Amino acid sequence: MKEKTFALKGTVFYSKTKDEICVSPDSYLVCEDGLSAGVFPVLPEAYQGIPVRDTGNSLIIPGLTDLHIHAPQYSFRSVGMDMELLEWLDQIAFPEESKFSDLEYARKSYQIFVNDVKKSPTTRLSAFGTLHVEATELLMDLMEETGLKAYIGKVNMDRNGPDTLQEKSVPDAKRDTLNWIADVQDKYTNVKPILTPRFTPSCSDPLMDELGKIQRQYHLPVQSHLSENLSEMAWVKELCPNTAFYGEAYDQFGLFGGEDCPTIMAHCVHCPDEELELIKKRGVYIAHCSQSNTNLASGICPVRRYLDAGVNIGLGSDIAGGFSVSLLRAMSDSIQTSKLYWRLMDHNAKPLTLEEVFYMATIGGGSFFGKVGSFEKGYEFDAVILNDENLPYPQEFTPLQRLERLVYLSDDRNIIGKYVAGTKIF
Amino acid sequence: MKEKTFALKGTVFYSKTKDEICVSPDSYLVCEDGLSAGVFPVLPEAYQGIPVRDTGNSLIIPGLTDLHIHAPQYSFRSVGMDMELLEWLDQIAFPEESKFSDLEYARKSYQIFVNDVKKSPTTRLSAFGTLHVEATELLMDLMEETGLKAYIGKVNMDRNGPDTLQEKSVPDAKRDTLNWIADVQDKYTNVKPILTPRFTPSCSDPLMDELGKIQRQYHLPVQSHLSENLSEMAWVKELCPNTAFYGEAYDQFGLFGGEDCPTIMAHCVHCPDEELELIKKRGVYIAHCSQSNTNLASGICPVRRYLDAGVNIGLGSDIAGGFSVSLLRAMSDSIQTSKLYWRLMDHNAKPLTLEEVFYMATIGGGSFFGKVGSFEKGYEFDAVILNDENLPYPQEFTPLQRLERLVYLSDDRNIIGKYVAGTKIF
Numbered sequence: 141m142k143e144k145t146f147a148l149k150g151t152v153f154y155s156k157t158k159d160e161i162c163v164s165p166d167s168y169l170v171c172e173d174g175l176s177a178g179v180f181p182v183l184p185e186a187y188q189g190i191p192v193r194d195t196g197n198s199l200i201i202p203g204l205t206d207l208h209i210h211a212p213q214y215s216f217r218s219v220g221m222d223m224e225l226l227e228w229l230d231q232i233a234f235p236e237e238s239k240f241s242d243l244e245y246a247r248k249s250y251q252i253f254v255n256d257v258k259k260s261p262t263t264r265l266s267a268f269g270t271l272h273v274e275a276t277e278l279l280m281d282l283m284e285e286t287g288l289k290a291y292i293g294k295v296n297m298d299r300n301g302p303d304t305l306q307e308k309s310v311p312d313a314k315r316d317t318l319n320w321i322a323d324v325q326d327k328y329t330n331v332k333p334i335l336t337p338r339f340t341p342s343c344s345d346p347l348m349d350e351l352g353k354i355q356r357q358y359h360l361p362v363q364s365h366l367s368e369n370l371s372e373m374a375w376v377k378e379l380c381p382n383t384a385f386y387g388e389a390y391d392q393f394g395l396f397g398g399e400d401c402p403t404i405m406a407h408c409v410h411c412p413d414e415e416l417e418l419i420k421k422r423g424v425y426i427a428h429c430s431q432s433n434t435n436l437a438s439g440i441c442p443v444r445r446y447l448d449a450g451v452n453i454g455l456g457s458d459i460a461g462g463f464s465v466s467l468l469r470a471m472s473d474s475i476q477t478s479k480l481y482w483r484l485m486d487h488n489a490k491p492l493t494l495e496e497v498f499y500m501a502t503i504g505g506g507s508f509f510g511k512v513g514s515f516e517k518g519y520e521f522d523a524v525i526l527n528d529e530n531l532p533y534p535q536e537f538t539p540l541q542r543l544e545r546l547v548y549l550s551d552d553r554n555i556i557g558k559y560v561a562g563t564k565i566f
Numbered sequence: 567m568k569e570k571t572f573a574l575k576g577t578v579f580y581s582k583t584k585d586e587i588c589v590s591p592d593s594y595l596v597c598e599d600g601l602s603a604g605v606f607p608v609l610p611e612a613y614q615g616i617p618v619r620d621t622g623n624s625l626i627i628p629g630l631t632d633l634h635i636h637a638p639q640y641s642f643r644s645v646g647m648d649m650e651l652l653e654w655l656d657q658i659a660f661p662e663e664s665k666f667s668d669l670e671y672a673r674k675s676y677q678i679f680v681n682d683v684k685k686s687p688t689t690r691l692s693a694f695g696t697l698h699v700e701a702t703e704l705l706m707d708l709m710e711e712t713g714l715k716a717y718i719g720k721v722n723m724d725r726n727g728p729d730t731l732q733e734k735s736v737p738d739a740k741r742d743t744l745n746w747i748a749d750v751q752d753k754y755t756n757v758k759p760i761l762t763p764r765f766t767p768s769c770s771d772p773l774m775d776e777l778g779k780i781q782r783q784y785h786l787p788v789q790s791h792l793s794e795n796l797s798e799m800a801w802v803k804e805l806c807p808n809t810a811f812y813g814e815a816y817d818q819f820g821l822f823g824g825e826d827c828p829t830i831m832a833h834c835v836h837c838p839d840e841e842l843e844l845i846k847k848r849g850v851y852i853a854h855c856s857q858s859n860t861n862l863a864s865g866i867c868p869v870r871r872y873l874d875a876g877v878n879i880g881l882g883s884d885i886a887g888g889f890s891v892s893l894l895r896a897m898s899d900s901i902q903t904s905k906l907y908w909r910l911m912d913h914n915a916k917p918l919t920l921e922e923v924f925y926m927a928t929i930g931g932g933s934f935f936g937k938v939g940s941f942e943k944g945y946e947f948d949a950v951i952l953n954d955e956n957l958p959y960p961q962e963f964t965p966l967q968r969l970e971r972l973v974y975l976s977d978d979r980n981i982i983g984k985y986v987a988g989t990k991i992f
Contacts, residue, residue, distance in 0.1 A: 215959050218974035219967045221901065222919055239961070248960035437905040437917065463974045475647065477906070479863040484910050491863065493648055533641050534674035535665070541645045548644035548889045551977050 144174040144562035147187060148523060150195035151539045152179045154202050154515040158447065158499035163539045168192070169200055171521040174562030178517045195525050195557065199543055201498075202513050203263025203522030203560060204467035205505030208363070208406040208427035208456025210268040211279055211292070212237050212246070214253040218463035225369040225436045225461075230302075233460070237270045238304035246275035250282050258286045259552040260465045263522040263560045264509050266291040266363055266404055266427075268336055271307055273320045284328045287565045289509060289522075293336025293363055294320045298347045310346045317351070321358055330560075339365040340376045340389040352393035361402040361508075362395050367415065368407035369438045387415040387424075397422025402508065406456055407432070408446070409439045419451050425508050426453040428500065430473040432461025440481040443474065444489040447496065454505020455497070471497040472548045494544050525557030526550065570600040570988035573613060574949060576621035577965045578605045580628050580941040584873065584925035589965045594618070595626055597947040600988030604943045621951050621983065625969055627924075628939050629689025629948030629986060630893035631931030633853035634789070634832040634882025636694045637705050637718070638663050638672070640679040644889035651795040651862045651887075656728075659886070663696045664730035672701035676708050684712045685978040686891045689948040689986045690935050692717040692789055692830055692853075694762055697733055699746045710754045713991045715935060719762025719789055720746045724773045736772045743777070747784055756986075765791040766802045766815040778819035787828040787934075788821050793841065794833035795864045813841045813850075823848025828934065832882055833858070834872070835865045845877050851934050852879040854926065856899040858887025866907040869900065870915040873922065880931020881923070897923040898974045920970055951983030952976065 148171075152164040162179075170177035170187055183192070213233060220232040240246045257265065267283075269276035269292055276294040283290045294317060298307040307313035317335075324333050335355055337343045343351075355362060367373055367386050380389040387405070390396040396418065397403040406427040411419070419426065428441050446453050455470045456462075464470070471494075478492040506513020512520050526546050530553060537545070546554055558565040574597075578590040588605075596603040596613055609618070639659060646658040666672045683691065693709075695702035695718055702720040709716045720743060724733040733739035743761075750759050761781055763769040769777075781788060793799055793812045806815040813831070816822040822844065823829040832853040837845070845852065854867050872879050881896045882888075890896070897920075904918040932939020938946050952972050956979060963971070972980060984991040 215961065218971045219963065221970065221974065222917065236961070245960060252958050252960065434902045434906055437909045439909050440906065476860045480860055480866065480903070480906055480910075483863045483865050484906075491648065532678050534671055534678065535641065535662070537645065544647065545644045548647065 144521070145172050146191040146193065147171065147183060148193050148195060148200055148525070150198045150200045150525065152200045152515060153539070153543055155495070155499040155503055156514070156516065158496050161495050161498055161540060161543070165539055169515055169523065171559070171562050174521055176515045176517060176519045176521050179515055193557070197529070198556065199526040199528070199539070199546065201524050201526060201543070202502040202506065202515060203524050203558065204261045204501045205454055205509065205513060206262045206265040206457050206467055207404050207425060207454040207505040207508065208429055209265055209459045209465070211250060211253050212240050212270050213460030214256070214465070215249040217460040221435055223436070224371070225438060226371055228436060234302050234305045238302065240270040240272050240275040243274055243278060246272070246278055250279045254282045254286050256465055257288065258565065259555060261467055261524045261555050262288065262465070263524065263558060264289045264506060264512060266334060266508070267293070268363070269294055271295045271297055271305065273316050276320065277323055280324055280328060280331045284331045287330060287560050287563050289330050289560055291332050291334035291361060291363070293334040295336050295338050296347060296351060297338040297342035299344050300341050307347070310344065310350055313347055314350045314354070317354060321354070321360070325358070333360055335360045335362045335395070337364050337395065339372070340386065341372065341379060348393040348395065352395055355395060355401055359400055361404070363404040364390060364395070364406070366405035366408050367410045368433070369436065370410060373410060385412050385415045387418050391418065397424035404508065406458060407438065407441065409433050409441045416446070416449055416451070420449055423452060425505070426451060427456035427505070428453055428474060429456040429458035429462060430470060430477045431464060432458035434473070434477060435463070436461050440477045440485065442481065442486070442489060443478055443492055452504070452507070453500055454508065455501045466550070467501045468547050468550050471501050474500070494547065521559055521562040523559045524555060526554050527556045528554060530554070570947070571598050572617040572619065573597065573609060574619050574621060574626055574951070576624045576626045576951065578626045578941060579965070579969055581921070581925040581929055582940070582942065584922050587921050587924055587966060587969070591965055595941055595949065597985070597988045600947055602941045602943060602945045602947050605941055619983070623955070624982065625952040625954070625965070625972065627950050627952060627969070628928040628932065628941060629950050629984065630687045630927045631880055631935065631939060632688045632691040632883050632893055633830050633851060633880040633931045633934065634855055635691055635885045637676060637679050638666050638696045639886030640682070640891070641675040643886040647861055649862070650797070651864060652797055654862060660728050660731045664728065666696040666698050666701040669700055669704060672698070672704055676705045680708045680712050682891055683714065684991065685981060687893055687950045687981050688714065688891070689950065689984060690715045690932060690938060692760060692934070693719070694789070695720055697721045697723055697731065699742050702746065703749055706750055706754060706757045710757045713756060713986050713989050715756050715986055717758050717760035717787060717789070719760040721762050721764050722773060722777060723764040723768035725770050726767050733773070736770065736776055739773055740776045740780070743780060747780070747786070751784070759786055761786045761788045761821070763790050763821065765798070766812065767798065767805060774819040774821065778821055781821060781827055785826055789830040790816060790821070790832070792831035792834050793836045794859070795862065796836060799836060811838050811841045813844050817844065823850035830934065832884060833864065833867065835859055835867045842872070842875055842877070846875055849878060851931070852877060853882035853931070854879055854900060855882040855884035855888060856896060856903045857890060858884035860899070860903060861889070862887050866903045866911065868907065868912070868915060869904055869918055878930070878933070879926055880934065881927045892976070893927045894973050894976050897927050900926070920973065947985055947988040949985045950981060952980050953982045954980060956980070
């Protein structure tokens with residue numbers, strides 16, 4: 141018997157397309173050597189004798205992927221929520237992130253973060269650290285121990301920040317980044333580095349140029365922010381008069397997708413058509429962060445437009461623009477804001493359905509990590525076990541209705557089991 | 567020593583105005599004979615020897631008032647969320663409410679409801695039952711036992727519903743309503759009847775006329791729905807061609823506020839100016855139900871406009887247009903949607919602040935019940951004890967920041983104590 145070969149028994153859900161959730165009540169979900177072998181009403185002969193975890197009346201869904209989260213911001217989530225992006229960065233986010241120069245502070249904060257992410261329905265994430273190499277490596281160490289799979293980025297930023305949170309020079313930034321990559325690139329099983337220019341207003345052209353070179357040398361993926369807030373976009377236009385739209389400010393340095401540069405761009409609330417075209421052409425992943433876009437009054441991301449365009453799109457909690465680490469909440473938030481978009485902005489933009497947000501939270505974002513986010517044969521075995529016994533009801537519900545309830549009503553008490561690439565987390 | 571005389575020790579929060587939350591760290595909140603005697607840094611001599619509950623590092627806030635909640639809808643909250651109001655009523659709400667003709671079903675459902683409301687930060691509520699007299703009385707019995715104070719209404723509806731959920735005739739409706747009032751009006755300490763015409767599309771003019779007469783005879787308060795959804799409003803215009811705006815459809819029967827007819831109107835998303843004027847003139851309470859307005863794609867209630875106009879306004883969960891029974895969630899939802907309103911609809915409508923939503927959830931709605939929702943001397947002693955120990959943080963937070971975190975992050979685990987009019991609930 142190979143390692144990581146076992147079955148979970150329960151009601152199994154996964155997407156094949158964004159329009160349908162496959163539901164298999166009371167079935168066996170088989171993991172073979174860390175990969176899904178499929179879902180079966182009866183355990184096939186070939187798997188007789190493998191360990192079976194019977195989850196009873198529980199629901200089993202693919203692990204959820206958080207495409208955009210700021211790990212150091214978790215400890216100040218939901219504080220100072222009465223501000224817009226640029227004011228919030230200056231008054232809350234930057235001063236708080238400065239504290240991560242103190243490794244003991246970083247340890248306290250990151251330990252709280254990893255404990256909570258571990259309990260959440262997230263199995264994969266792409267996270268920002270801070271600009272501090274030591275603290276970012278500490279975050280990577282702690283994340284490695286959780287068993288979750290993560291890209292984590294040391295942040296680059298050399299302009300327009302406070303003195304306490306800014307790289308001193310491009311050579312300094314380059315040296316720190318290369319040292320960090322050397323330290324971490326082969327160190328972990330679960331955690332990998334990702335290049336992380338904070339956003340264009342924080343990164344000078346020479347810094348971006350160096351990051352582009354590093355990207356091409358080390359073939360690292362890239363994450364940043366794009367077209368989140370109107371004031372931010374106006375500022376980028378001033379800072380980069382040579383570009384036609386925000387995405388070009390990354391693209392001119394080779395930091396905007398393409399085959400050798402997998403890229404996540406968070407928010408994309410206000411992308412012009414040319415930007416969307418480039419996103420599609422380059423295969424850039426959009427991290428849709430509904431809660432943050434609301435909290436920072438950025439607006440509502442036109443997700444329907446992006447789904448129709450067929451671009452890569454997943455969900456992000458965007459802690460601490462967002463305050464909830466649960467991707468199930470990100471699903472319901474995304475449905476909710478899409479309804480307001482339909483009502484207030486564009487009556488042709490049909491609200492998102494449960495099926496669509498489930499797809500985005502699973503395969504949509506998961507595919508950034510490879511064959512992740514489904515239980516079709518051959519996918520990495522990321523699974524989350526949901527129990528709804530603390531949410532009693534007097535009537536009959538279909539499995540899909542039970543899933544819908546958990547999307548709206550669940551908290552960490554409902555997450556009773558989790559597997560990542562076949563490894564049991566709890 | 568009088569009964570119901572004791573003190574709570576902790577960090578105490580309450581509003582004097584909608585622009586400021588008074589914070590008293592590590593203080594004594596004194597209850598004297600069921601009323602607040604005020605907040606003191608040291609227990610005054612006059613109260614030496616009274617029992618003191620030391621809540622440690624906890625936060626103590628006034629009990630929250632839910633101005634609009636459908637009790638029978640709790641058991642199907644967060645199911646079938648991909649619909650607008652009228653479709654959702656037909657396909658989900660009406661068929662589910664029909665089940666309350668079965669008293670055993672009603673008992674199961676209402677028991678789940680009262681258990682959860684009891685654990686929530688709500689101390690007062692104004693609830694819809696169904697049209698069924700027996701089930702509504704059962705709900706009132708169960709609510710009485712919780713110790714929470716509630717107005718509960720047998721629903722009136724005699725048109726445009728399914729055969730399974732409609733009063734058969736106006737005389738039947740009148741008889742049922744009078745029987746119900748006779749049964750319940752003096753039966754309870756905590757629970758009182760409220761007249762509840764479902765909404766204009768569900769109530770014929772002759773039924774409304776009878777309800778108006780009953781109101782004047784028994785001096786009952788009134789609750790209903792107003793200007794929630796554009797299709798609903800167009801329908802009301804057709805049904806009541808003699809009225810200039812929706813509110814007149816109630817007002818013409820004497821069911822729209824005034825000194826002897828305290829009235830709650832839920833939603834008020836799309837009130838024209840004349841309607842707002844009448845709301846103000848009649849002292850009608852607006853129940854702002856942010857979550858429901860989003861879920862049913864009704865729109866965003868222009869709360870800033872109502873605050874500026876100085877009308878009575880509180881918050882409602884509107885279960886099951888809303889799915890969360892927590893008024894703390896209603897507070898954060900209200901801030902969030904106000905930000906989108908500001909961004910997308912009216913840049914002059916400043917987003918709601920923490921102080922404003924706290925005011926609406928406490929005094930704003932509480933004042934419908936009398937001197938309720940504050941700890942100023944003489945207010946009924948409704949208090950909720952919040953503990954945030956399961957939400958650790960590495961830095962220092964001010965008391966107000968800790969309250970803000972709970973508004974966004976809390977669930978029932980954070981509600982560790984509750985008092986209503988001086989009676990300990992837990």
